[in-house]
Amino acid sequence: MPKRSVLAPTIMVIFGAGGDLAWRKLIPALYNLLLDGHLPEQFAIIGVARKNVESAGFRAKIRIGVDQFSRRGVIDESLWDRFAETISYVSEDLADPGSGIALNARLAEIEGMWGLRANRIYYLAIPPTTMEPAAAMLQRLGVCRDCSRDRLVVEKPFGRDLPSAQMLNRFLGNMFVESQIYRIDHYLGKETVQNILAFRFANSLYEPIWNRRYIDHVQITVAETVGVEERGDYYDHAGALRDMVQNHLLQILCLVAMEPPISFDADEIRNKKVDVLRALRPIKSEEIHRVAVRGQYRKGTIHGSPVPGYREEASVSAESATETYAAFTFHIDNWRWQGVPFYLRTGKRLPSKVSEVTIIFRSPPHQLFPSAAVESWQPNRIVIRIQPEEGIDTRIQVKQPGTRLLLGAADMQFRYSEAFKAPAPEAYETLLLDVIRGDATLFMRADQVECAWQVVTPILDAWEAVPPADFPDYPAGSWGPEAADLMLAREGHSWLHPAGREEA
Numbered sequence: 001m002p003k004r005s006v007l008a009p010t011i012m013v014i015f016g017a018g019g020d021l022a023w024r025k026l027i028p029a030l031y032n033l034l035l036d037g038h039l040p041e042q043f044a045i046i047g048v049a050r051k052n053v054e055s056a057g058f059r060a061k062i063r064i065g066v067d068q069f070s071r072r073g074v075i076d077e078s079l080w081d082r083f084a085e086t087i088s089y090v091s092e093d094l095a096d097p098g099s100g101i102a103l104n105a106r107l108a109e110i111e112g113m114w115g116l117r118a119n120r121i122y123y124l125a126i127p128p129t130t131m132e133p134a135a136a137m138l139q140r141l142g143v144c145r146d147c148s149r150d151r152l153v154v155e156k157p158f159g160r161d162l163p164s165a166q167m168l169n170r171f172l173g174n175m176f177v178e179s180q181i182y183r184i185d186h187y188l189g190k191e192t193v194q195n196i197l198a199f200r201f202a203n204s205l206y207e208p209i210w211n212r213r214y215i216d217h218v219q220i221t222v223a224e225t226v227g228v229e230e231r232g233d234y235y236d237h238a239g240a241l242r243d244m245v246q247n248h249l250l251q252i253l254c255l256v257a258m259e260p261p262i263s264f265d266a267d268e269i270r271n272k273k274v275d276v277l278r279a280l281r282p283i284k285s286e287e288i289h290r291v292a293v294r295g296q297y298r299k300g301t302i303h304g305s306p307v308p309g310y311r312e313e314a315s316v317s318a319e320s321a322t323e324t325y326a327a328f329t330f331h332i333d334n335w336r337w338q339g340v341p342f343y344l345r346t347g348k349r350l351p352s353k354v355s356e357v358t359i360i361f362r363s364p365p366h367q368l369f370p371s372a373a374v375e376s377w378q379p380n381r382i383v384i385r386i387q388p389e390e391g392i393d394t395r396i397q398v399k400q401p402g403t404r405l406l407l408g409a410a411d412m413q414f415r416y417s418e419a420f421k422a423p424a425p426e427a428y429e430t431l432l433l434d435v436i437r438g439d440a441t442l443f444m445r446a447d448q449v450e451c452a453w454q455v456v457t458p459i460l461d462a463w464e465a466v467p468p469a470d471f472p473d474y475p476a477g478s479w480g481p482e483a484a485d486l487m488l489a490r491e492g493h494s495w496l497h498p499a500g501r502e503e504a
Contacts, residue, residue, distance in 0.1 A: 008149075009042035009118040010436055011110055013103065015134050016126035017047025017058070017089065021155065023065035025186075026125060029428035031066050031075075034083050036425075038433055042118065044110050047089040048103060058089035071426055094126075094133040100141045107143060120144065121435055123153040128160070132171055139175040151435055153182045156247050157238065158444070161460060162453040169446045182435050183444040187248040189427030191416065192386040194442070196255040196357070197269075199384070199392065206382075207260070209361075210336075216379065217341045217493055219358040220252055223350040225302050227476075228324075232315030240294075240326040241463070244346040246456050250277065251444075252386075253342055256357055257332055266441040270448060277451035281331040288462045293484045295325035296468070297349040300476030307349060307476045321467045324348045325474065327484040328459075329491070343488060345495070349476035354498040355386035378409045381496075390424065391415040 012030070014022050033039050047058055063084070067075050090102040111118055122138055124131050131154065144150040152172070159165030172181055187193060200207060209215070222244060228235040235243065254273035261268045283291060298309040310316060310324050325347030332342065361380040383393040392414045400408040416424055434442055444452075474481045479497055488494055 007040035007436060009114055009116060010040045010121060011044045011046060011107060011118045012121045012123060012432075012436075013046045013048060013107075014123045014125055015048045015094075015130075016124070018049040018051055018061075019125055021125045022047070023062060024069050025426075025428045026123065026432070027062045028066045028070040029426055029432055031070055031080075031083050032072055032426065032429050033433055035072055035079060036429075038429075040436065042114055043086055044118075045087045046103065046106055046110075047087065048092050049089075050091065050093050052091045053089060055087065055089045059084050059087050062087070071423060092137075094130050094137060100137045100143075104141050104143060117146075117149070119149045119151075119436070119438075120146075121151045121153060123155075125155055128157060128168075131168070135172060135175060144176065144180070147177050147180055151180055151182055151438070152176055153184055153435055155184055157242060158183055158247075158449050159453065160238070160242060162450065162457045165449055165453050169450065173446065178446060179440070181446070182440060183446075183449060184431055185247050185251055185444060186427045186431065188251055188442040189429075189431040190386055190390075191424040191430075192384060192390045192392075193252060193255065194430075195392075196252075196384060201260055212336060212338055212340050214361055215340055216360045216362045217343065217491075218256060219343045219360070219496060220249055220256070220345070220356075221358075221495075221498060222249060222252075222346040222355045223352055223498065224346075224348050225350060225353045227297070227307065227310065227349055228313050228316065230314070232313050236316050236320055236322050239322045240324055240346055240348070241456055241460060245326055245328070245344065246452050247444075249344045249346060250452050250455065252357060253330070253344065256359075257337055257342070259336065264441070266439060266443075267445075269441050270445045274445070274448050274451055275334075276332060277448065277455060279332045279334045279337075280455050281333050283455075283458050285458060285462055288459060290487070290490070291329040292459050292462075293325075293327040293481060293487055294323035294463060294468060295347065295474045295481035295484070296320070296322065296471040297324050297347075297474055297476045298472035300349065300478065302349060302351070302477050309472050309476070310348075311472065321471060323463070323468075325350075325480045325484070327480065327487060329487060330455075341491060341493070343493070343495070345480065345484060347480050350479060351477055352498055353388060356498055357384040357386070358382070358496055359384075360496075389415065390417070 014026060016022060030039070030045065063075065063080065088106060090106050092099045092103055107120070120143065122144060124134055126134060135152065138144040138152070144152060154172070159168050200210060254276045257276045258272040259275065261272050296310050299312065300307060310322070311318050311320050325345070327343070327345035330342045330344065332340070359382040363379055378395065378397070380397070381395045383395070385391045385393065394412045395409055396412065397407050398410045400406040431442060434440070479495065485495065
């Protein structure tokens with residue numbers, strides 16, 4: 001087993017420990033961190049939920065989750081025993097004004113055994129409606145008062161609009177200092193998302209051309225083949241704009257468009273992201289129909305299998321006006337990006353599960369080759385593949401073999417799986433370890449969250465004021481509604497579809 005990192009003793013308290021997030025993601029991620037030698041020598045997990053179960057029963061349940069969802073495969077018995085020793089469980093009803101006594105006692109018991117005051121991480125893996133009671137309980141008990149050692153992790157969604165996000169920020173800000181609050185977006189923990197910074201700022205080859213003089217437009221796609229699965233009740237009150245665009249896609253846009261930071265300091269990185277959000281051109285209500293498209297899938301076929309329409313999914317209204325697809329044109333009004341459109345899209349029941357950023361460069365200023373030589377000419381592009389096959393492709397033009405002068409496209413490919421033999425950590429492994437270290441670089445700050453909501457609020461308001469008349473408007477298994485294609489066509493562009501990527 002690799003040598004452990006030298007980290008301070010830490011207790012991680014997971015509220016909502018009986019939920020799906022803890023079972024599928026958080027506990028398996030912590031188990032993987034143990035196997036990789038990244039957890040502190042003194043480390044403990046306290047699961048907190050309302051159900052009254054013994055710690056042994058809780059450990060037996062989460063073992064099934066680790067067996068199924070750990071990237072390391074089936075559990076090693078000796079390692080599991082070591083991991084299981086760190087886990088305990090307490091029952092707390094957050095709605096009870098007297099809650100928290102059992103948790104406080106367990107914290108004191110662990111720290112009494114260790115003989116020191118540990119770093120404490122309180123992870124709110126709970127619905128938005130119970131975040132305030134949980135935070136209020138921590139503040140009432142005074143168990144999260146050490147600004148340098150106590151941290152609060154808040155899962156998305158962080159509000160459902162700008163006023164609710166501002167209210168939640170004020171509520172948390174009245175009890176905790178900003179440096180204690182880690183607003184988590186698991187997308188920022190993905191290896192390729194983080195590599196955008198390295199690709200841009202560690203390579204002098206690209207930064208000089210990363211601007212409006214050389215880049216024609218940018219496309220960001222996050223596509224899913226699945227429907228809403230078991231999340232119909234949540235999703236029907238959220239939709240694609242709230243669920244994906246306000247956080248995931250805008251975060252990726254910030255990494256692509258931000259100015260070079262002067263250091264890798266957490267606040268310096270986040271300052272540059274906020275600058276991008278503040279530079280996004282406000283969308284006027286009369287322009288929304290030209291720069292924003294929504295859609296909802298009807299029944300269709302995915303990979304040869306029939307699937308139901310959105311309104312036929314469990315816990316979804318038969319007359320739902322919730323969008324399952326969203327596409328936008330954004331402009332950044334600053335020196336670097338003036339005039340360069342950023343096209344963002346996300347949707348469910350699309351042909352491929354894929355997330356990627358495509359940078360399309362301008363054509364050469366003068367075409368010196370004869371027209372017959374450039375029949376299949378394509379502009380240069382860089383494709384940053386976030387999932388499923390992480391890597392970076394650079395498309396260039398080359399002469400095709402033969403006696404005639406014919407140009408053709410060729411891809412220079414980098415793949416993580418080929419270049420590095422070590423498996424990449426899961427996103428939650430990276431983010432949980434950053435919380436343990438106290439590194440907030442990949443977490444959202446209060447002003448960043450509010451700026452993101454300011455960007456999408458005019459669209460939310462317009463869509464809620466005028467229900468769609470044509471839903472459902474795209475079949476499952478297609479690339480979305482025709483209106484999204486027309487949005488780009490008006491500017492002389494077209495979507496580059498990842499599955500069966502256009503080779504022309």
